[in-house]
Amino acid sequence: MLKATETENMGHVRRTPLFPLVAKGLKYASGERALIDGLSLEIGETTRTVILGPNGAGKSLLLRLLHGLLEPDAGSITWGGEAMSGEVQARQALVFQRPTLLRRSALANLTFVLSHLPAAERTTRAHELLAAAHLEHIAATPARLLSGGEQQRLSLARALAREPDVLFLDEPSASIDPAATALIEKMIANAADDGTKIVLVTHDLGQARRLADEVVFLHQGRVTEVTPAPEFFSRPRTDPARSFVAGRLVL
Numbered sequence: 001m002l003k004a005t006e007t008e009n010m011g012h013v014r015r016t017p018l019f020p021l022v023a024k025g026l027k028y029a030s031g032e033r034a035l036i037d038g039l040s041l042e043i044g045e046t047t048r049t050v051i052l053g054p055n056g057a058g059k060s061l062l063l064r065l066l067h068g069l070l071e072p073d074a075g076s077i078t079w080g081g082e083a084m085s086g087e088v089q090a091r092q093a094l095v096f097q098r099p100t101l102l103r104r105s106a107l108a109n110l111t112f113v114l115s116h117l118p119a120a121e122r123t124t125r126a127h128e129l130l131a132a133a134h135l136e137h138i139a140a141t142p143a144r145l146l147s148g149g150e151q152q153r154l155s156l157a158r159a160l161a162r163e164p165d166v167l168f169l170d171e172p173s174a175s176i177d178p179a180a181t182a183l184i185e186k187m188i189a190n191a192a193d194d195g196t197k198i199v200l201v202t203h204d205l206g207q208a209r210r211l212a213d214e215v216v217f218l219h220q221g222r223v224t225e226v227t228p229a230p231e232f233f234s235r236p237r238t239d240p241a242r243s244f245v246a247g248r249l250v251l
């Protein structure tokens with residue numbers, strides 16, 4: 001299926017480019033504590049970017065800052081040279097570490113974000129998305145009664161329903177069994193193949209190896225390296241990254 005942007009491009013409605021995504025000198029503090037501490041980063045359009053780092057490194061905060069849900073205390077974020085705007089944010093979706101779903105059925109969580117489509121098409125598309133997430137059997141179940149893993153798959157399906165140009169994912173398979181993890185990874189890989197930029201936070205080194213083109217390593221609120229994935233896993237450049245890849249506690 002063509003993404004909305006491509007359809008519009010064929011109609012010669014040009015959208016502004018979103019890349020490179022550039023963060024410069026980002027700071028975000030809570031009281032005296034610097035949580036994001038002078039972070040700089042540049043991300044291109046075509047790579048699948050995986051953000052790795054120990055608990056508390058600032059990965060979730062960084063996604064929220066990049067997506068414009070939090071304002072940095074200092075520094076700047078630009079998308080294709082422009083500051084974040086409502087239009088740029090609407091072209092992105094973020095799947096949170098803890099799913100946030102509507103208190104409605106699984107199906108209704110999808111039809112809700114498909115409100116731009118005519119009613120019949122909306123329902124058909126919602127069922128297609130449920131099927132792709134292997135959730136057809138629980139279409140009518142209230143989302144809050146779904147298991148943790150089912151909720152994560154529904155959150156991803158809902159994000160994909162919006163056909164984002166940029167998909168941020170925060171630990172999308174944290175409470176998911178191996179078969180469902182494979183399914184989630186396939187959904188993510190398919191979205192990437194369709195031209196969606198993937199920015200994924202994970203703790204799962206296997207998942208990072210399977211999905212990453214490049215790795216951004218975060219430690220204590222800063223980026224310590226941005227490295228092509230094969231090189232990151234064979235020769236991480238910094239001590240914290242070496243410890244992380246070796247499975248040692250990173251302090």
Ligand SMILES: Nc1ncnc2c1ncn2[C@@H]1O[C@H](COP(=O)(O)OP(=O)(O)OP(=O)(O)O)[C@@H](O)[C@H]1O
Binds near residue numbers: 056058
């Ligand atoms: N709103 C907030 N106010 C104060 N401290 C916060 C806030 N949000 C996060 N923190 C702290 O900032 C640090 C970074 O948090 P963040 O959630 O980004 O970590 P993370 O890298 O995603 O960790 P994890 O791997 O455990 O998900 C943590 O020490 C956390 O306790």
Ligand SMILES: [Mg+2]
Binds near residue numbers: 059060061
């Ligand atoms: Mg986190």
